[in-house]
Amino acid sequence: MTKLVLAIDDDKLVHHIIEEAISHFCKLIHAKNGDEGLRLALKYHPDIILLDVEMPGMSGFEVCEKIKKSKKLADIPVMFLSSKADVAERMRGYNSGASDYIVKPFNRDELIARIKVLDAYRQQSRKLTQDIRRAEMTAEIAMTDSGDMGRIMRYVGQSYHAHDLTTLSEYFFEFFVPLQLDVAVAFWYHNSEVFLSGNGALQPIEQELLSKHRDGSRFVDFGRRTIINYPKVSLLIKNMPVDDNAMYGRYKDLLPHILEATNAKIKDMEVSEDALSKVDQIGRVFEELSDQLGGIGGHHSNKVAELGELVKQAQALDAQALTIEQVSELEKLHQHFSFVDDELSIIKFKLSEITEVRHQLIESLNKIAKPWGEEEVAAQTDIELF
Missing domain, CATH: 3.30.450 (Beta-Lactamase)
Known part of the structure; x- marks a missing residue:
C-alpha cells in the first residue's frame, strides 16, 4: 500500500531529493513552512512527516510540539531533517516528540530504510491498544x-x-x-x-x-x-x-x-551460557578424539595380532634360519606393542567416561539455569501489599 508522506521544508532542492528518493512507493505532499505543514497535516493526516529543523517562522521543534499536542496528529511519526548531527540536537528533537532524526545530506537508501522503519513502528503501535x-x-x-x-x-x-x-x-x-x-x-x-x-x-x-x-x-x-x-x-x-x-x-x-x-x-545468564558453551565445546573435542583413537586403536590391534603371528612363526623356525637373540627381540617388540594397545584401550575408556561426565554437567548447568522448569510464577498483579 502506498504511504502518504508530508515533507515540511523551506528548501526546494530538499523537496526534489525526497521526491526522487521515495516517489516509487510513497505519495508526497509538500509544505514550505510550519504553518502550511500543520494545515496540510490536519487536512490529509499523512502516515509520516519529514520535518526540517531550521525554517522561517516556526522552527521544526515548535512544529513537532504542536503536532504531538494535537489529538488528531499525535500518532503520526515525525522524522527531523537537519544539518546538525550533535547529540544535543537529537535529544532536543526527541524531547519535542520526534521518532527519528536524519542528518543532511542523506542518501536515498538511508531515507527509504528509515521511512520503512517508522511505518513499521506506527503499524505495530496501533496493535497495542489491548496492552x-x-x-x-x-x-x-x-x-x-x-x-x-x-x-x-x-x-x-x-x-x-x-x-x-x-x-x-x-x-x-x-x-x-x-x-x-x-x-x-x-x-x-x-x-x-x-x-x-x-x-x-x-x-x-x-x-x-x-x-x-x-x-x-x-x-x-x-x-x-x-x-x-x-x-x-x-x-x-x-x-x-x-x-x-x-x-x-x-x-x-x-x-x-x-x-x-x-x-x-x-550477568548470571551470560556466565551460564558461556559455561554451557565451553562444556559443549570440550565435549565435542573429546568425542572427536575418541573417534580418532577408536580408528587408530582398531588398526593398531590388528597389527599387534599380525606381529604375534610372526613371533609364533619365528619360534617354530629352524635355529639356523633365525637366532635365539632375534626371536627374543621379536618377542620384546610384541610385548611393547601389546602394552601400547592396552594403554590405548584405557585412554578410550577414560574418554568415554569424560563424555558421560560432560553430559551430566550439561544437565546440572541446565538445572541451574532453569531451576524450576516450567513452574508458573505469580505476576506483579498477584502481590498482596503489606
Whole structure:
C-alpha cells in the first residue's frame, strides 16, 4: 500500500531529493513552512512527516510540539531533517516528540530504510491498544512504600525463574505497569544489544539515545525523559514526573533496585551460557578424539595380532634360519606393542567416561539455569501489599 508522506521544508532542492528518493512507493505532499505543514497535516493526516529543523517562522521543534499536542496528529511519526548531527540536537528533537532524526545530506537508501522503519513502528503501535487497556486497569493498584518493596521482592523472585531475555523482559515491563511509567530498555547481552519497549515498539531515536548514553552517567535527565545506566541494562523512562519532586525522588530511589537485580541476572545468564558453551565445546573435542583413537586403536590391534603371528612363526623356525637373540627381540617388540594397545584401550575408556561426565554437567548447568522448569510464577498483579 502506498504511504502518504508530508515533507515540511523551506528548501526546494530538499523537496526534489525526497521526491526522487521515495516517489516509487510513497505519495508526497509538500509544505514550505510550519504553518502550511500543520494545515496540510490536519487536512490529509499523512502516515509520516519529514520535518526540517531550521525554517522561517516556526522552527521544526515548535512544529513537532504542536503536532504531538494535537489529538488528531499525535500518532503520526515525525522524522527531523537537519544539518546538525550533535547529540544535543537529537535529544532536543526527541524531547519535542520526534521518532527519528536524519542528518543532511542523506542518501536515498538511508531515507527509504528509515521511512520503512517508522511505518513499521506506527503499524505495530496501533496493535497495542489491548496492552494499554491492561495498563490502565492495573494502574489502580495502590503504590505505598511497602507496596514498592513488595513489587521489588516479587520481581527478584520472578527474575530467578527467567533464563532468557524474553521471559526476563516480560517480568521487567510488568513491574512498571502499576507505576504508570512508559519505559524502554536496552539489554547489553554478551557482545550484542537488545532493545525492547514496554508498549512493544521502540523508536529508532530511542535506540540511538540509549546506545550513545550507555557509557554515560548513572542518571541522564533530559526534558521529561530519564536514562538510568547499569553495565548490562539501560532503562529509558519516557514520562518521568519531573514536576512532582516527591514522586521524582521516589522513583530515583526505587528503580536502581530493580535495575541492580536485572543487571545481576543478565550477568548470571551470560556466565551460564558461556559455561554451557565451553562444556559443549570440550565435549565435542573429546568425542572427536575418541573417534580418532577408536580408528587408530582398531588398526593398531590388528597389527599387534599380525606381529604375534610372526613371533609364533619365528619360534617354530629352524635355529639356523633365525637366532635365539632375534626371536627374543621379536618377542620384546610384541610385548611393547601389546602394552601400547592396552594403554590405548584405557585412554578410550577414560574418554568415554569424560563424555558421560560432560553430559551430566550439561544437565546440572541446565538445572541451574532453569531451576524450576516450567513452574508458573505469580505476576506483579498477584502481590498482596503489606
